[in-house]
Amino acid sequence: xxxxxxxxxxxxxxxxxxxxxxxxxxxxxxxxxxxxxxxxxxxxxxxxxxxxxxxxxxxxxxxxxxxxxxxxxxxxxxxxxxxxxxxxxxxxxxxxxxxxxxxxxxxxxxxxxxxxxxxxxxxxxxxxxxxxxxxxxxxxxxxxxxxxxxxxxxxxxxxxxxxxxxxxxxxxxxxxxxxxxxxxxxxxxxxxxxxxxxxxxxxxxxxxxxxxxxxxxxxxxxxxxxxxxxxxxxxxxxxxxxxxxxxxxxxxxxxxxxxxxxxxxxxxxxxxxxxxxxxxxxxxxxxxxxxxxxxxxxxxxxxxxxxxxxxxxxxxxxxxxxxxxxxxxxxxxxxxxxxxxxxxxxxxxxxxxxxxxxxxxxxxxxxxxxxxxxxxxxxxxxxxxxxxxxxxxxxxxxxxxxxxxxxxxxxxxxxxxxxxxxxxxxxxxxxxxxxxxxxxxxxxxxxxxxxxxxxxxxxxx
RNA sequence: GCCAAGGUAGCUUAGAGGCGAAGCGGUGGACUGCAGAUCCAUUACACGGGAGUUCAAAUCUCUCCCUUGGCUCCA
Numbered sequence: 001x002x003x004x005x006x007x008x009x010x011x012x013x014x015x016x017x018x019x020x021x022x023x024x025x026x027x028x029x030x031x032x033x034x035x036x037x038x039x040x041x042x043x044x045x046x047x048x049x050x051x052x053x054x055x056x057x058x059x060x061x062x063x064x065x066x067x068x069x070x071x072x073x074x075x076x077x078x079x080x081x082x083x084x085x086x087x088x089x090x091x092x093x094x095x096x097x098x099x100x101x102x103x104x105x106x107x108x109x110x111x112x113x114x115x116x117x118x119x120x121x122x123x124x125x126x127x128x129x130x131x132x133x134x135x136x137x138x139x140x141x142x143x144x145x146x147x148x149x150x151x152x153x154x155x156x157x158x159x160x161x162x163x164x165x166x167x168x169x170x171x172x173x174x175x176x177x178x179x180x181x182x183x184x185x186x187x188x189x190x191x192x193x194x195x196x197x198x199x200x201x202x203x204x205x206x207x208x209x210x211x212x213x214x215x216x217x218x219x220x221x222x223x224x225x226x227x228x229x230x231x232x233x234x235x236x237x238x239x240x241x242x243x244x245x246x247x248x249x250x251x252x253x254x255x256x257x258x259x260x261x262x263x264x265x266x267x268x269x270x271x272x273x274x275x276x277x278x279x280x281x282x283x284x285x286x287x288x289x290x291x292x293x294x295x296x297x298x299x300x301x302x303x304x305x306x307x308x309x310x311x312x313x314x315x316x317x318x319x320x321x322x323x324x325x326x327x328x329x330x331x332x333x334x335x336x337x338x339x340x341x342x343x344x345x346x347x348x349x350x351x352x353x354x355x356x357x358x359x360x361x362x363x364x365x366x367x368x369x370x371x372x373x374x375x376x377x378x379x380x381x382x383x384x385x386x387x388x389x390x391x392x393x394x395x396x397x398x399x400x401x402x403x404x405x406x407x408x409x410x411x412x413x414x415x416x417x418x419x420x421x422x423x424x425x426x427x428x429x430x431x432x433x434x435x436x437x438x439x440x441x442x443x444x445x446x447x448x449x450x451x452x453x454x455x456x457x458x459x460x461x
Numbered sequence: 462g463c464c465a466a467g468g469u470a471g472c473u474u475a476g477a478g479g480c481g482a483a484g485c486g487g488u489g490g491a492c493u494g495c496a497g498a499u500c501c502a503u504u505a506c507a508c509g510g511g512a513g514u515u516c517a518a519a520u521c522u523c524u525c526c527c528u529u530g531g532c533u534c535c536a
Contacts, residue, residue, distance in 0.1 A: 179533070257536080263529075293473070298466080313473090316484075323499080445495075460493075
């Protein structure tokens with residue numbers, strides 16, 4: 001039984017989906033006005049693994065993500081650079097999708113743009129107006145917070161406590177906490193509506209989109225911790241008011257922040273590293289390992305040193321996979337007397353691994369079990385004979401785990417290099433190998449040292 | 462002020478009442494012409510301070526200290 005932590009109840013709950021063996025999962029996507037940073041990547045990798053695991057456990061997962069392609073930030077950025085806002089949004093949407101691909105985030109079924117759901121957005125606002133949950137002013141249409149008694153149930157806040165405002169409330173609003181559903185604007189880009197030209201507020205696109213694909217109620221809604229208030233709170237207010245059905249979402253899941261030197265990474269603090277910058281320095285799987293070695297709800301502190309640690313840790317798994325491959329080419333018997341022993345270790349690890357994943361997707365624990373498995377198996381290799389069958393079983397077990405966590409342990413290496421230098425180095429290596437066969441240690445060591453000076457490290461088997 | 466998340470070996474993290482964890486790092490050994498890599502073993506006052514509950518507390522309760530975040534831009 002899969003248990004997950006529900007922000008709404010502040011406790012772990014058993015996963016009971018609306019329809020048996022089906023999960024409708026929505027995660028808030030990016031506002032596409034700039035390149036995404038590794039804090040975003042943390043969230044999307046986490047949900048990628050969650051979706052992968054649900055699939056592994058036999059669920060048919062419908063993973064939906066929105067793309068906010070209309071928003072003040074996009075408009076402002078476009079104005080600064082003299083560009084068309086929609087063009088700008090399309091550009092960074094494409095960059096986002098590239099980044100996700102590079103990070104191995106493959107589980108999203110549909111990316112839905114806000115601008116392609118204007119009819120649904122307008123229809124939902126009309127419903128809210130009809131039912132008296134919203135009102136129109138000269139500046140727009142607003143949700144009337146005082147009509148929704150559950151307001152604050154997700155973030156555990158009372159409306160009375162929400163009187164601190166960094167931005168002066170619009171004087172036309174009935175309550176300071178009322179939020180815009182429709183902003184009346186005649187500056188491009190705008191769309192026609194029953195209330196005149198304008199554009200949607202921030203929160204309405206998500207409920208319009210989920211309403212369209214999932215209906216008024218669905219299983220899991222995810223996002224970063226910073227979205228709990230006000231964004232997710234507003235979503236609940238809109239959808240539960242519009243549909244009259246509660247709850248809109250059964251399980252709310254939130255990822256912890258990625259921090260740098262203890263501070264949240266964010267655009268406004270200027271302490272961000274983009275996904276592209278990161279991937280120039282480190283392979284994507286190193287970052288994925290780094291993300292998965294902390295629980296998804298915990299804060300995670302980013303630094304070069306920790307990434308190096310992750311890289312070294314990940315190498316251990318890759319080396320183990322390599323060792324299996326080497327053994328397999330050694331001409332071992334098909335079956336052996338210790339097959340059962342190896343199978344026992346494997347099955348034991350698998351069941352513990354799944355138990356860890358069932359427990360609110362505890363990837364750090366799951367990884368530590370994988371390391372236990374590697375150590376124990378290595379030890380057995382020393383003490384006992386093995387067979388092809390055992391090795392194949394171990395190999396496919398690693399593949400199985402790799403698919404859940406999004407690693408390809410079969411992939412050759414963590415190294416990057418360009419072709420010509422690679423070929424030149426091969427010539428040197430081969431020459432040196434011949435020298436070694438002649439036991440010319442002096443010259444072969446010299447080659448190794450000189451290559452070492454160039455940061456090319458040779459390791460003899 | 463209000464609402465949250467944290468403080469576990471040198472570092473990064475699991476664990477949530479009773480078998481003292483995983484990885485990185487350190488040390489030793491095996492292997493090697495040597496080095497490295499690899500593998501094995503081992504190491505480390507481990508649970509922010511104080512009080513309480515209990516036969517038993519890192520884990521529960523209270524209290525204090527510290528860090529971070531949210532409070533209408535945010536993954």
